[in-house]
Amino acid sequence: MGRLQGKVVFITGASSGIxxxxxxxxxxxxxHLVLTARRLDRLEALKQELTQAHSDVQVLAAQLDVRDKIQIKNVVDSLPAPFKDVHVLVNNAGGAIGLDDLVDVSEEDIDFMLNTNVKGLVFVTQALVPGMIERQAGHVINVGSIAGKEAYSQGSIYCAAKHAVGAITKSLMIELVDTPVNVSCICPGLVDTEFSTVRFRGDKDKADNVYKGMQPLVAQDIAEIIVFTANRPPHVQIADLLVFPSAQAASKIVSRK
Structure with missing residues (x-):
């Protein structure tokens, strides 16, 4: 039996991508999986796929906007018995809107990026970590970004949000050092998901151009690393992991053919 067999994993932003x-x-x-996202129809389809493919896996789909603290509390408080003891939290929900100079970023876009990437991550963590401490077992895995390690032009707010994720991860790790609860941050570079399509407000041509002439990472690449991280022995804590495609060396240093 593997280390994750029968453990409950709570994933935010589970309707697409990573x-x-x-x-x-x-x-x-x-x-066993608690899948959360705003798009419930996608979660239900994923739940059906997974339960058909894995007869030993139980899946719960719950509509959740991580920006809504009350909704988070309601979802967590209403978890039925098979899903109540969450062992792994994957704080994946996030995203960027726009690629603008700081002086041009709208308040609406600022609110979306800070509320989704930072406050949402904090709210979900606050809802689930006390149970991990009480049970003396658990793992928080935050999905960061190269944007959390290097600032770049026209990404000021998203970079700030992902820098915050890195700081929050480190602070939480220090706060939990006397407990068996592990904390990790996985930071991808260029990954071909819906991320760029959302950033460019649905403009697929602009989104595709981000990855033109190079082979980016795909969602499964990062998912495999996240599962590997969660699957380590309890005394092993992968604290901070930066993942690039081989054609990338920094946020804006990319080899294109």
Whole structure:
């Protein structure tokens, strides 16, 4: 039996991209899943796929906007018995809107990026970590970004949000050092998901141009690393991991053919 067999994994932003890929990879390990996102129809379809493919895996789909603290509390408080003891939290929900100079970023876009990437991550963590401490077992895995390690032009607010994720992760790790609860941050470079499509407000041509002439990472690449991180022995804590495609060396240093 694997270390994740029968453990409960709570994933935010599970309706697409890295979150969806994480659901598939954790299911392969026999973990039970709480899948959350704003798009419930996608979650239900994913739940059906996973339960059909893995007869030993239980899946709960719950509509959740991580920006809404009350909604988070309601979802966590209403988890039924098979899902109540969350062992792994994957804080994946996030995203960027726009690619603008700081002086041009709208308040609406600022609110979306800070509320989704920072406050939402904090709210979900606050809802689930006390239970991990009480049970003396658990793992918080935050999905960061190269944007949390290097600032770049026209990414000021998103970079600030992901720098905050890194700081929050480190602070939480220090606060939990006397407990068996582990904390990790996985920071991808260029990953071909819906991220760029959302950033460019649905403009697929602009989104595709981000990855033109190079082979980016895909969601499964990061999901496999997240599951590997969660699957370490309890005394092993992967604290901070930066992942690039081989054609990338920094946020804006990319080899294109």
């Amino acid at each position: 979150g969806e890929a994480c659901a598939r990879e954790f299911a392969k390990e026999g973990a």
